[in-house]
Amino acid sequence: MSKRDYYETLGVERTASDDELKKAYRKMARQHHPDLQTGEVQKKTSEEKFKEVNEAYETLSDQEKRKRYDMFGHAGAQQGGGQDGFGGGGFGDAFNDIFEDFFGGQRGGSRTERGNDLQYNLELTFEEAVYGKEAKLKIPRWEMCDDCKGSGAKNASSVKTCPSCKGAGQMRFQQGFFSITRPCGQCEGAGRIVTEPCPACQGRQRIYRERTIAVHIPAGIESGMRLRLSNEGEHGVNGGPPGDLYVAITIKPHPVFQRQGQDIVCDVPIQFVTAVLGGKIEVPTLKGTTVIKIPAGTQQDKTLRIKGLGVPSLKGHSTGDQLFLIKIQIPTKLTARQKELLQEFAKESGMSMEEDSDGFFDKMKTFFE
Numbered sequence: 001m002s003k004r005d006y007y008e009t010l011g012v013e014r015t016a017s018d019d020e021l022k023k024a025y026r027k028m029a030r031q032h033h034p035d036l037q038t039g040e041v042q043k044k045t046s047e048e049k050f051k052e053v054n055e056a057y058e059t060l061s062d063q064e065k066r067k068r069y070d071m072f073g074h075a076g077a078q079q080g081g082g083q084d085g086f087g088g089g090g091f092g093d094a095f096n097d098i099f100e101d102f103f104g105g106q107r108g109g110s111r112t113e114r115g116n117d118l119q120y121n122l123e124l125t126f127e128e129a130v131y132g133k134e135a136k137l138k139i140p141r142w143e144m145c146d147d148c149k150g151s152g153a154k155n156a157s158s159v160k161t162c163p164s165c166k167g168a169g170q171m172r173f174q175q176g177f178f179s180i181t182r183p184c185g186q187c188e189g190a191g192r193i194v195t196e197p198c199p200a201c202q203g204r205q206r207i208y209r210e211r212t213i214a215v216h217i218p219a220g221i222e223s224g225m226r227l228r229l230s231n232e233g234e235h236g237v238n239g240g241p242p243g244d245l246y247v248a249i250t251i252k253p254h255p256v257f258q259r260q261g262q263d264i265v266c267d268v269p270i271q272f273v274t275a276v277l278g279g280k281i282e283v284p285t286l287k288g289t290t291v292i293k294i295p296a297g298t299q300q301d302k303t304l305r306i307k308g309l310g311v312p313s314l315k316g317h318s319t320g321d322q323l324f325l326i327k328i329q330i331p332t333k334l335t336a337r338q339k340e341l342l343q344e345f346a347k348e349s350g351m352s353m354e355e356d357s358d359g360f361f362d363k364m365k366t367f368f369e
Helices: 006-010 018-032 040-060 063-072 091-103 126-131 272-277 336-348 353-368
Strands: 118-124 133-144 159-161 170-175 178-183 192-194 206-217 226-229 245-251 258-260 263-271 279-285 288-294 303-306 322-329
Touching: 006 018, 006 040, 018 040, 040 063, 118 126, 118 133, 118 206, 126 245, 206 226, 206 245, 263 272, 263 279, 272 279, 272 322, 288 303
Parallel strands: 118 245, 263 322
Antiparallel strands: 133 206, 159 192, 170 178, 226 245, 258 263, 279 288, 303 322
8 A cells, every 4th residue: 555645644645733733733643643652553553653653753853864755756755764763853852742731741850849839919008109119918828948948857777769660760661662761650650659758848948938938019009010139939849949929009099099010190279260360289199289370371181281290100210290280160159149250250251152152053063064
């Protein structure tokens, strides 16, 4: 029976790149690996397909073999094969990737594990976010046992070489048509067995305790940001590196101030007389109250500014401003005398409510004509 075309076996075009070949091989190898099948018939069928996939990739992943195959077909590919049985085009690397997918990537020896990352949710006041602070956080985490220094054993004599794997941490098994190395089941890949566990950590190598960590909160930090403290997460296992600690920032809302970028904004109510005639009023800032001048004729929602009283940038290059959004208060209850004075003002200004109303509708008619 003639062999299938290698490109067809992997399900790729003849112009496929090395990355596309490797991706296709990984997919097909997972699909047809005999150890992932159930039933003898299905295992046998998958084993044959798995051999075809390996053969196709072994040829196409080698540039020289691929050239000969493209020119002369299967006959050309059989000339001048690689000495190691896997060719020279990265078959071994792809096979190792498949191995790691199936068996967790552990091929013997004590497997080190990086410690878990941790997250601490820190709530700040508005002022703390603007000016920064030094915070002390109590972090519960797994830390290396001080008594056994992370070995998990009571003492050095409590550690014995694993009798099953002879300290190699791995066992070799026959899997279909090739052999595979797996972690030793007795020592779980460590190559050693602890006969007397450490009484402090019960052989776990780590102890759960609370640690106080000092954290610098920079001025100008915003809600939603995270600070990363390297190596302040949980400690690793078997000498693995510690994880990181992330401090997630949320900021409490302020009853008066709001933040807009690096500026601090607040609404300032003023009397309509002050808006018309101008004057001075006292306003709040994060550093206390101050006095600002209201220009005569100030309109609703006009913004007044004091430079340098806003939020500093995280890099410290600049500082925002304090903005005051003017809100004019219109009195809802007037005395007879107040109404009289306003009517006199309107008369002196040549204004009339009736005339203004008519003028408005006249203007609207003109607009729609």
